[in-house]
Amino acid sequence: MTTTSETGTPETRNSGTATPGTATPGSAAPGSATPGSGTAGDDRLTGAAAAAAIALGDDALVLSHRLGEWAGHAPVLEEDVALANIALDLLGQARTLLSLAGDEDELAYLREERDFRNIQLVEQPNGDFAHTIARQLYFSTWQELLHDRLARGDVPESAPFAPLAAKAVKEVAYHRDHAEQWTLRLGDGTAESRERMQRGLDALWRFTGELFQPVDGLGVDPSSLEADWLARIAAVLDRATLSVPEGPRRNGWTAGAGRQGLHTEPFGRMLAEMQHLHRSHPGASW
Amino acid sequence: MTAVLDAAGGASAPAEVFEAAVAADERIEPRDWMPDAYRATLVRQMAQHAHSEIIGMQPEANWITRAPSLRRKAILMAKVQDEAGHGLYLYSAAETLGTSREELLDKLHAGRQRYSSIFNYPTLTWADVGAIGWLVDGAAITNQVPLCRCSYGPYARAMVRICKEESFHQRQGYELLLALSRGTEAQHAMAQDAVDRWWWPSLMMFGPPDSESSHSDQSMAWKIKRHSNDELRQRFVDICVPQAESLGLTLPDPDLRWNEQRGHYDFGPIDWDEFREVLRGNGPCNEERISQRRRAHEEGAWVREAAAAYAAKHREADA
Numbered sequence: 182m183t184t185t186s187e188t189g190t191p192e193t194r195n196s197g198t199a200t201p202g203t204a205t206p207g208s209a210a211p212g213s214a215t216p217g218s219g220t221a222g223d224d225r226l227t228g229a230a231a232a233a234a235i236a237l238g239d240d241a242l243v244l245s246h247r248l249g250e251w252a253g254h255a256p257v258l259e260e261d262v263a264l265a266n267i268a269l270d271l272l273g274q275a276r277t278l279l280s281l282a283g284d285e286d287e288l289a290y291l292r293e294e295r296d297f298r299n300i301q302l303v304e305q306p307n308g309d310f311a312h313t314i315a316r317q318l319y320f321s322t323w324q325e326l327l328h329d330r331l332a333r334g335d336v337p338e339s340a341p342f343a344p345l346a347a348k349a350v351k352e353v354a355y356h357r358d359h360a361e362q363w364t365l366r367l368g369d370g371t372a373e374s375r376e377r378m379q380r381g382l383d384a385l386w387r388f389t390g391e392l393f394q395p396v397d398g399l400g401v402d403p404s405s406l407e408a409d410w411l412a413r414i415a416a417v418l419d420r421a422t423l424s425v426p427e428g429p430r431r432n433g434w435t436a437g438a439g440r441q442g443l444h445t446e447p448f449g450r451m452l453a454e455m456q457h458l459h460r461s462h463p464g465a466s467w
Numbered sequence: 468m469t470a471v472l473d474a475a476g477g478a479s480a481p482a483e484v485f486e487a488a489v490a491a492d493e494r495i496e497p498r499d500w501m502p503d504a505y506r507a508t509l510v511r512q513m514a515q516h517a518h519s520e521i522i523g524m525q526p527e528a529n530w531i532t533r534a535p536s537l538r539r540k541a542i543l544m545a546k547v548q549d550e551a552g553h554g555l556y557l558y559s560a561a562e563t564l565g566t567s568r569e570e571l572l573d574k575l576h577a578g579r580q581r582y583s584s585i586f587n588y589p590t591l592t593w594a595d596v597g598a599i600g601w602l603v604d605g606a607a608i609t610n611q612v613p614l615c616r617c618s619y620g621p622y623a624r625a626m627v628r629i630c631k632e633e634s635f636h637q638r639q640g641y642e643l644l645l646a647l648s649r650g651t652e653a654q655h656a657m658a659q660d661a662v663d664r665w666w667w668p669s670l671m672m673f674g675p676p677d678s679e680s681s682h683s684d685q686s687m688a689w690k691i692k693r694h695s696n697d698e699l700r701q702r703f704v705d706i707c708v709p710q711a712e713s714l715g716l717t718l719p720d721p722d723l724r725w726n727e728q729r730g731h732y733d734f735g736p737i738d739w740d741e742f743r744e745v746l747r748g749n750g751p752c753n754e755e756r757i758s759q760r761r762r763a764h765e766e767g768a769w770v771r772e773a774a775a776a777y778a779a780k781h782r783e784a785d786a
Contacts, residue, residue, distance in 0.1 A: 256767020466650060
């Protein structure tokens with residue numbers, strides 16, 4: 182699969198199609214970090230719509246980064262290609278989304294941990310291959326449902342996201358298929374792979390509640406995706422001879438916490454690595 | 468390769484057919500007869516080439532998580548992905564000679580087959596990513612473009628695809644260095660330091676001097692190789708000097724100067740002791756590179772076993 186390097190060109194958007202909501206308290210709207218925000222003729226989203234773009238953009242950015250950590254470490258060469266490919270697609274999505282709200286690099290490299298709005302699921306360390314696949318299965322199944330809905334553009338609030346979603350839905354269908362195929366192989370492979378796959382699914386289960394928390398400014402209520410998501414996950418796990426994990430999918434810490442800038446501990450270390458070089462050379466261009 | 472008819476109109480002996488095909492610049496294909504030594508040389512060279520692509524992912528992947536802009540991060544990820552893809556083409560091409568990817572990887576992991584010595588140097592700064600693109604990929608292209616006309620068909624065809632992507636990477640590396648060179652003082656210094664560290668190892672990529680190159684004559688006769696090591700190295704230096712000038716960077720060689728009579732740049736002596744040390748396994752990163760490769764393979768064993776077990780079950784189920 183050939184991937185061009187210039188994946189993140191922001192979609193141009195007809196001004197006037199968006200219905201920017203009111204600014205949400207604690208929203209990650211970049212404010213002073215974004216020189217262009219609010220200027221006349223600016224194509225950028227503001228308020229709740231910008232916050233929604235950042236939330237989805239952060240999901241893609243952070244998961245892309247985690248998948249990038251696999252480069253050169255995958256179990257087979259084909260997976261080095263596949264994981265890098267998925268990481269690139271997600272990075273392209275992140276660049277488009279963040280650019281809707283501000284400057285992609287300022288948003289990626291100059292915000293603190295508490296300002297990131299990604300869900301906690303995507304920031305979880307890679308673990309073993311099964312752990313990575315479980316994370317990908319949960320996330321890309323959700324992402325496909327969400328983008329499918331956003332791509333319809335039938336809700337005024339979601340109109341700014343429709344062009345991105347129309348492109349992304351094709352990518353995430355591939356990601357979901359990749360995760361499903363591996364869930365089947367690992368679940369219905371050897372005793373060891375089955376155990377590892379189940380362990381990965383169980384360990385990440387508690388983070389999945391957050392997928393269905395509301396995102397202001399998106400125009401689609403993620404909680405409306407939950408029944409479909411559960412049915413799809415259950416069907417794949419059943420085919421893979423695995424069980425749907427038990428136990429809470431939400432609690433005080435995991436329900437919507439990432440969307441409020443409350444993250445798990447490994448995330449700060451991930452950001453330290455990601456941002457170090459950029460922050461060491463203030464104002465430089467690369 | 469077309470059959471060559473002898474004077475009496477009968478088919479020639481296979482060795483003669485092979486020699487005639489090579490002489491006529493025709494391609495040798497997997498089912499054609501070929502001398503055992505030709506086959507062995509190609510397996511060795513293609514394996515080394517494939518291994519270099521996959522070991523070569525490491526020094527660059529080292530910077531994926533620290534790339535300083537999202538655009539650069541995307542470019543670097545795409546590049547490392549391309550390298551895995553090149554490894555795949557080359558292992559497939561080598562498999563047409565009757566070996567297998569598993570066997571070649573085992574030999575790599577056991578230290579019985581080599582990869583390019585250049586990847587035993589560390590990437591210490593972001594600028595190294597640019598220096599690798601410009602110099603290392605540049606040297607690789609200089610070496611590999613003639614391989615597009617190599618006598619063995621599957622190798623030649625793999626190289627056509629690979630060279631297209633490599634020249635794209637090389638331009639990206641140059642462009643990365645240009646941005647640094649024209650950036651802040653600290654960025655310029657970073658770029659210069661990287662070029663200083665990668666220049667000589669890049670010249671070593673062309674292999675030992677012609678006087679010491681053990682495989683050269685036979686490979687040239689078989690048209691696996693088209694130019695000598697020293698010829699290609701000279702061609703590379705001649706290309707790089709003006710590029711360094713337009714980058715605003717210097718090359719770390721006080722003896723580098725234009726030679727009017729030869730119509731080439733003269734350059735200083737290469738430290739062949741360093742080259743031999745790296746080949747012997749004593750370079751800065753030999754241990755890390757091969758350990759990481761082995762670890763990825765060993766830690767991935769259960770995944771490959773799972774895939775095989777799943778495939779076997781479903782073959783039975785589908786039968």
